[in-house]
Amino acid sequence: MEQSFLAWLRGRQRDLxxxxxxxxxxAAVLTPRPGVQTVIASDGIVDGVDFLCDxxxxxxxGRKSVAINLSDMAAMGAVPTAIxxxxxxxxxxxxxxxxxxxxxxxxxxxEHQLAIAGGDITVYDGPLAISVTILGEVPAGRAWLRSGAVxxxxxxxxGAFGGSLLGRHLNFTPRVQAAxxxxxxxxxxxxxxxxxxxxxxxxxxxxASGVGAELDMxxxxxxxxxxxxxxxxxxxxxxxxxxxxxxxxSPMQHALGDGEDFELILAVSQADAxxxxxxxxxxxxxxxxxxxxxxxxxxRKKGRLERLSPSGYVHGAAPSANTAQE
Amino acid sequence: MEQSFLAWLRGRQRDLxxxxxxxxxxAAVLTPRPGVQTVIASDGIVDGVDFLCDxxxxxxxGRKSVAINLSDMAAMGAVPTAIxxxxxxxxxxxxxxxxxxxxxxxxxxxEHQLAIAGGDITVYDGPLAISVTILGEVPAGRAWLRSGAVxxxxxxxxGAFGGSLLGRHLNFTPRVQAAxxxxxxxxxxxxxxxxxxxxxxxxxxxxASGVGAELDMxxxxxxxxxxxxxxxxxxxxxxxxxxxxxxxxSPMQHALGDGEDFELILAVSQADAxxxxxxxxxxxxxxxxxxxxxxxxxxRKKGRLERLSPSGYVHGAAPSANTAQE
Numbered sequence: 001m002e003q004s005f006l007a008w009l010r011g012r013q014r015d016l017x018x019x020x021x022x023x024x025x026x027a028a029v030l031t032p033r034p035g036v037q038t039v040i041a042s043d044g045i046v047d048g049v050d051f052l053c054d055x056x057x058x059x060x061x062g063r064k065s066v067a068i069n070l071s072d073m074a075a076m077g078a079v080p081t082a083i084x085x086x087x088x089x090x091x092x093x094x095x096x097x098x099x100x101x102x103x104x105x106x107x108x109x110x111e112h113q114l115a116i117a118g119g120d121i122t123v124y125d126g127p128l129a130i131s132v133t134i135l136g137e138v139p140a141g142r143a144w145l146r147s148g149a150v151x152x153x154x155x156x157x158x159g160a161f162g163g164s165l166l167g168r169h170l171n172f173t174p175r176v177q178a179a180x181x182x183x184x185x186x187x188x189x190x191x192x193x194x195x196x197x198x199x200x201x202x203x204x205x206x207x208a209s210g211v212g213a214e215l216d217m218x219x220x221x222x223x224x225x226x227x228x229x230x231x232x233x234x235x236x237x238x239x240x241x242x243x244x245x246x247x248x249x250s251p252m253q254h255a256l257g258d259g260e261d262f263e264l265i266l267a268v269s270q271a272d273a274x275x276x277x278x279x280x281x282x283x284x285x286x287x288x289x290x291x292x293x294x295x296x297x298x299x300r301k302k303g304r305l306e307r308l309s310p311s312g313y314v315h316g317a318a319p320s321a322n323t324a325q326e
Numbered sequence: 327m328e329q330s331f332l333a334w335l336r337g338r339q340r341d342l343x344x345x346x347x348x349x350x351x352x353a354a355v356l357t358p359r360p361g362v363q364t365v366i367a368s369d370g371i372v373d374g375v376d377f378l379c380d381x382x383x384x385x386x387x388g389r390k391s392v393a394i395n396l397s398d399m400a401a402m403g404a405v406p407t408a409i410x411x412x413x414x415x416x417x418x419x420x421x422x423x424x425x426x427x428x429x430x431x432x433x434x435x436x437e438h439q440l441a442i443a444g445g446d447i448t449v450y451d452g453p454l455a456i457s458v459t460i461l462g463e464v465p466a467g468r469a470w471l472r473s474g475a476v477x478x479x480x481x482x483x484x485g486a487f488g489g490s491l492l493g494r495h496l497n498f499t500p501r502v503q504a505a506x507x508x509x510x511x512x513x514x515x516x517x518x519x520x521x522x523x524x525x526x527x528x529x530x531x532x533x534a535s536g537v538g539a540e541l542d543m544x545x546x547x548x549x550x551x552x553x554x555x556x557x558x559x560x561x562x563x564x565x566x567x568x569x570x571x572x573x574x575x576s577p578m579q580h581a582l583g584d585g586e587d588f589e590l591i592l593a594v595s596q597a598d599a600x601x602x603x604x605x606x607x608x609x610x611x612x613x614x615x616x617x618x619x620x621x622x623x624x625x626r627k628k629g630r631l632e633r634l635s636p637s638g639y640v641h642g643a644a645p646s647a648n649t650a651q652e
Contacts, residue, residue: 003530003640020363021471024534026401026518027367027462029469032358037346040443041353042410042459046450075352084368086412086457117366124372127450131412131457133368136353143355145347192352204329208350314329 028117044131058100070174078136085119144191146208154273162226162254169260197312226254257311354443370457384426396500404462411445470517472534480599488552488580495586523638552580583637
């Protein structure tokens with residue numbers, strides 16, 4: 001199957017200038033442009049954890065496998081250029097599964113001028129698993145790291161948070177275009193995408209930067225999905241990546257800890273934040289607080305500061321709703 | 327687990343100059359050197375197909391996941407620089423499994439000055455699966471493709487073939503050093519590593535180059551393991567990647583079709599071949615025939631040419647011993 005499938009795939013994708021040698025050799029060859037650095041990330045998704053084969057369309061699943069990696073490029077302020085895809089297929093209907101998954105992969109690649117430079121296919125006795133590696137580029141020295149936030153920086157976020165399990169975790173828009181517009185407009189000190197939970201990921205960014213965060217809780221943009229999930233009282237069943245035991249959570253708790261929002265957290269100077277908030281960069285931006293010298297997460301309530309425990313999804317831990325352990 | 331595991335991993339590996347930003351951010355950042363192209367490949371292995379968790383050590387399994395990718399770099403004549411590792415771990419003893427696999431990964435990375443630039447860890451209800459992406463570099467325009475063999479070129483191979491299932495498929499030496507010495511010494515027109523079977527992979531190289539191959543069957547280096555496997559009459563049980571039904575094969579059949587030898591097939595001019603065969607490049611080299619204008623594989627027997635059907639492992643096909651279908 002692999003040879004004929006790769007021939008099919010070669011026929012389905014346009015030649016893109018960023019790949020000199022693509023699918024069909026032992027490796028792909030790319031020529032880096034002068035003055036750029038290579039940015040590379042790799043993230044996989046598996047049935048039963050990140051999606052459910054019996055509920056989600058194969059095209060949506062394929063799309064998600066690429067979108068989560070595009071989100072990593074956005075978080076670095078990088079222009080994505082190419083991906084490699086390793087597919088592990090259950091034996092039953094392997095060819096149809098591969099074709100279905102690739103429908104979604106090809107569509108999102110076409111949207112983003114992203115080349116498929118290689119990968120492989122394995123048929124095995126296990127659940128559908130897709131591992132994607134993404135390559136991108138940034139002007140040399142200009143990658144947005146997690147470690148650059150400084151005391152006094154504004155905390156900006158794109159979009160709204162919580163309740164992504166209702167469907168957004170599959171069809172979200174990775175903030176690639178917004179990131180490039182941000183990079184043209186201001187100096188971003190630090191950035192990260194929210195995959196595991198707004199508060200947990202913000203806590204990680206703070207730790208990498210050696211700062212803390214003071215949050216204005218009323219300003220946190222709570223997604224309608226978080227409201228709906230709280231109103232339904234139960235988690236949607238069966239919720240991937242979450243504990244099957246229903247736990248009541250408020251809309252705010254969903255916003256702080258659900259994860260898979262794939263929105264950006266950004267550290268910029270207050271002056272740059274004010275400028276951005278008066279502009280249209282194609283995606284809603286909200287200031288939710290500022291970074292401080294005092295480490296940890298803090299919420300301002302009636303003029304007093306209270307400690308906020310980060311919550312979110314911890315990879316490789318026994319599943320439990322909103323655990324804060326690292 | 328992931329955060330503490332990544333912290334452990336950061337502590338275990340040396341800082342290598344080829345990675346500017348490594349594990350711990352949304353993506354890794356590397357600075358390409360002037361005048362080089364980036365070579366990138368991705369290959370995964372899964373329990374039950376490429377190894378057997380209940381028979382092979384976790385360190386050997388981890389080592390193999392990297393070694394097969396190093397072999398792809400050797401096949402391109404590239405210097406490997408960094409890898410990204412996506413681990414999918416069965417729920418039971420996930421942390422111990424990750425640590426065991428990484429023992430082998432870290433050891434082979436240290437041997438090859440290879441940086442671990444990123445990756446992720448997922449715990450799921452499935453078999454152990456390791457997906458590795460490797461980055462390397464070649465002087466611009468100097469990558470060895472499959473498509474460069476011309477009529478009259480000598481066919482050289484490194485090492486010997488067949489019977490890798492007896493253990494070599496796990497602990498083979500990827501021909502990275504030999505490839506670099508070859509590149510310094512001669513002009514390699516085309517190259518490929520043998521993962522699926524000498525005859526099947528040679529047939530693919532021929533197809534990519536638009537040539538055929540005429541083989542001197544007596545010169546094909548048959549590994550002792552191929553002799554042992556033929557002598558035992560049965561396949562070792564249970565043989566990964568092969569049909570459980572025992573099929574008698576001669577040592578030559580094992581050499582032509584077993585695969586996972588991870589030796590190099592090289593196309594060089596006859597003059598360069600003669601030079602190489604009189605030198606020591608650190609690995610045995612053998613000329614097994616030459617490329618011809620007539621497409622297909624041909625074997626010379628008693629002065630007559632007979633067609634040879636390529637045999638080997640076809641990815642994603644229903645398992646069957648030595649099928650030639652593509």
